[in-house]
Amino acid sequence: MLSSQLNKLLQKVSSKYSLVIKNYKTNETLSINATAKVPSASIIKLFILGKAFQLVEKGELDLNEMITVKRDEKVSFSIVSVLESIQSYSIKDLLTLMIIQSDNTATNVIIDKLGIENINYFISEQGFKNTVLSRKMMDFESIKNGKENYICAEDVALLLDKLYHGKFINEEYDNIMIQILKLQLDNSMMRMDLPDDLVIAHKTGDLDCLKHDTGIVYHNKIGDYVFVMLTYEAESDSYARGLIASVSKATYDYFIMENDINSFFNK
Numbered sequence: 001m002l003s004s005q006l007n008k009l010l011q012k013v014s015s016k017y018s019l020v021i022k023n024y025k026t027n028e029t030l031s032i033n034a035t036a037k038v039p040s041a042s043i044i045k046l047f048i049l050g051k052a053f054q055l056v057e058k059g060e061l062d063l064n065e066m067i068t069v070k071r072d073e074k075v076s077f078s079i080v081s082v083l084e085s086i087q088s089y090s091i092k093d094l095l096t097l098m099i100i101q102s103d104n105t106a107t108n109v110i111i112d113k114l115g116i117e118n119i120n121y122f123i124s125e126q127g128f129k130n131t132v133l134s135r136k137m138m139d140f141e142s143i144k145n146g147k148e149n150y151i152c153a154e155d156v157a158l159l160l161d162k163l164y165h166g167k168f169i170n171e172e173y174d175n176i177m178i179q180i181l182k183l184q185l186d187n188s189m190m191r192m193d194l195p196d197d198l199v200i201a202h203k204t205g206d207l208d209c210l211k212h213d214t215g216i217v218y219h220n221k222i223g224d225y226v227f228v229m230l231t232y233e234a235e236s237d238s239y240a241r242g243l244i245a246s247v248s249k250a251t252y253d254y255f256i257m258e259n260d261i262n263s264f265f266n267k
Contacts, residue, residue: 002030005254006247015209015234015243018153021251022161025223026258034154037130038230041205042102043212044133044149046159049180051114051122052095053173061113063092069109075138078105099203100183104137111136126162128155153228156214160226163201164216181215189213190227192245194252202227209233211240213248222255 002021010017010032018033055061066088074081079101080089089097094110097103111119111133119133130152135142162168163178181201190213191200202215214228229247234240 002028002251002254006030006250009246009250013243015231015240017232017243018228018230019247020153020157020228021225022157023223023225023255024164025225026255031154034157035130035152037150037152038212038232039207039210040131040149040151041207041210041212042107042137043151043156043203043205043214043230044131045098045102045107046156046203046214047123047128047131047133047151048107048110048114048119049095049099049177050126050159050168051119052091052110053169053177054122055114057169057173061091063090063095065091067091067094067109067113069105073105073109073112075104075108077138078103080105080109096180096183099180100185102186102204102206108136108138126159126168128158131155151230153214153230156230157226157228160214160216160228164224164226178216184215189241189244190215190229190248192241193249198252205230206237209235209237209240211237211244213244217252219255222252222259225251225255227251 018036018038020034021030052061056063068088069080079097080103094106097106098110116133123131132150134147134149163174166174168174178201181203182199184202186204189204189211190202199218200215202213205212210232212230216224216226218224227248229244231240231243
């Protein structure tokens with residue numbers, strides 16, 4: 001079983017973690033600390049993305065609408081903040097930057113466009129129980145006042161499950177979101193030690209001693225599977241990244257081994 005395969009690896013780790021894995025071919029699942037509320041880092045952007053596409057589906061938001069980003073809206077960790085010659089971006093460009101580069105300026109502009117209350121209503125409406133958007137990105141004043149964005153592994157796995165089955169918004173827009181997730185630029189965690197040609201639609205999260213990576217791994221033989229790992233209160237950033245990479249690799253190797261065994265006995 002997958003739990004046995006990962007038991008030794010996770011027995012003594014210098015980090016807290018939440019983990020959900022689900023293989024769609026074998027229906028094997030693993031869930032550890034899945035309902036624990038964890039600071040979201042950039043994983044909250046998946047839920048913002050969902051709300052945006054809900055409005056697109058309703059005809060209330062145009063992906064081609066151009067938005068001018070003002071100088072005082074620009075924050076750190078943002079491509080938008082350093083591209084001085086470009087002032088206007090389409091909604092789709094901002095959403096894409098929000099996901100693949102985790103651009104914080106793009107995210108904040110989208111949050112202002114959608115409204116925090118509207119995003120949280122969408123989160124509740126979709127059945128996500130331990131997820132909340134309380135502040136914009138890089139809003140240190142709100143952090144000082146105790147406002148934090150939270151997720152749990154169970155909610156993220158549910159979101160990915162809905163996306164995979166075309167039941168988050170609808171099949172058309174869920175597919176567009178998946179294509180954006182496949183363009184993810186941060187490959188330092190769950191796909192670090194996986195084959196280069198493996199297709200993964202995923203989103204990362206990154207704060208001090210807190211690293212997350214969540215996504216859908218596509219593989220015809222072993223089965224497509226959801227992988228959600230949240231790490232927090234880790235001994236270091238590099239340790240947290242390495243832990244996610246190790247668990248991801250062990251999960252992939254296990255599914256490969258199980259497939260090979262089943263193929264042998266079914267000959």
